[in-house]
Amino acid sequence: MAKLDERIGFIGGGNMAFSIGSGLIRGGIVKPSQVMVSGPHIENLSRWRELGATTTDDNCEVLEHTDIIFICVKPHILGPCAAQLKEKHVPSAKDASKLFVSVLAGTTLEALEEKFAFIESSGLKIIRTMPNTSMQVGEGCTVYTGNSRVLHQDLEKVHLMLNSLGLAQQVPESMIDACTGIAGCGPAFVYTIIEALADGGVKQGVPRQMALQFAAQTLLGAAKTVLLTGKHPAVLRDEVCSPGGATIVGVHELEKGNLRATLINAVEKSSQRSAELGKK
Secondary structure (H helix, E strand, C coil): CCCCCCCEEEECCCHHHHHHHHHHHHCCCCCHHHEEEECCCHHHHHHHHHHCCEEECCHHHHHHHCCEEEECCCHHHHHHHHHHHHHHCCCCCCHHHCEEEECCCCCCHHHHHHHCCCCCCCCCEEEEEECCHHHHHCCEEEEEEECCCCCHHHHHHHHHHHHCCEEEEECCHHHHHHHHHHHHCHHHHHHHHHHHHHHHHHHCCCCHHHHHHHHHHHHHHHHHHHHHHCCCHHHHHHHHCCCCCHHHHHHHHHHHCCHHHHHHHHHHHHHHHHHHHCCC
16 A cells, blocks of 8 residues: 555656656555656656556646646756646646645745746745655655745655655755755766776776676765764774775875865855756
8 A cells, every 4th residue: 555645746757757756656655556747758758657657748737636746847947837837727726735846956945936826826835855866776865845835744745755765854945055966966976986996996907897886885885884883984984094004095095186175176066056056
């Protein structure tokens, strides 16, 4: 039996939406029959149909027939998307109870309320989130915050969904852009590190596939160690670095290459870019 009774809608059926929707279905949070997805090209939604979800090329169908609606379009598409919905939407008594969940980078609650004000004059229930694509393997990291109309039970339902796909944490809206730089963009940074570690292994004679597997498993193991032991990463690093050994020599090279500063700068720039996207 599904853990939620509501129908779940996705306006936009791209990678992020699919990571969320497929994870909810696989995790038994909802049944495939509870999910409806819209996209401009119905042929691109075939993977959703393979899951058993309903697909459509009409965003208004999702708006009218679902209860919790994930807005998963690109930030620059939000305006045209809202305008299309406004043109076709037929007001209903159910509108006030609908819950909207945005995954748009940099798009504030205020901007979302303004774009969708036509749906409910007294104000919509909107939750802003910043998930990441690791949801597709059940190891996502998502932050979220709700507007003033969102009820405690609404937050509980969204937390149930997002936390079933990894880690979910409610934060103040002022923190979301910063969290985007860490969690939202972080997987790309980590993939780059995994690739570089593997390249180092290949340079030393390790076969490519084996090097990739070792690099990925090493990061997975290190991450689990941080989470499960609660130790500071610096303490754990010192536990690996034997005096005069191989590891400290490598760590010295990382310091000479400014890896630490580069990652800090990457998070800063990504956070700033997230905020800029919301102003366009």
